[in-house]
Amino acid sequence: MPTVKQARQGSWGSAIMFICLLVFQLVVLLGARTLYAQEVDFSEVEQNWKVCSGCHGVKAEGGRGFPALNYLDEDFIVEALRDYRNGTYRGDMSGIMFVQMGLLKPENFELMAKYIKEISKNE
Numbered sequence: 001m002p003t004v005k006q007a008r009q010g011s012w013g014s015a016i017m018f019i020c021l022l023v024f025q026l027v028v029l030l031g032a033r034t035l036y037a038q039e040v041d042f043s044e045v046e047q048n049w050k051v052c053s054g055c056h057g058v059k060a061e062g063g064r065g066f067p068a069l070n071y072l073d074e075d076f077i078v079e080a081l082r083d084y085r086n087g088t089y090r091g092d093m094s095g096i097m098f099v100q101m102g103l104l105k106p107e108n109f110e111l112m113a114k115y116i117k118e119i120s121k122n123e
Helices: 004-037 043-056 074-085 094-100 106-121
Strands: none
Touching: 043 094, 043 106, 074 094, 074 106
């Protein structure tokens, strides 16, 4: 049978462990809330997308003769945008894309890829 001192240490140990777990959960919850609460400002690329959507569809679902973008990874989209900006031929519509890339700033390629993924998941 444990002594009173051992019992007290055990309950204090349990209480401290319980408090530590609560603090840990609070930190995790607040951290997750902060991560998901930060919305991305797409205002720089929304206007560009209005031009893109004429061919690729409002939700990036594609159009007649123009590819859907909604299933592509962000990295693939960024790579394609860079290629078009650099004049790399990627298919029949490359000529159109070469002109369109003149309207989109290279620093916004990643933002555009995120925007495409964002609008395509809100179906």
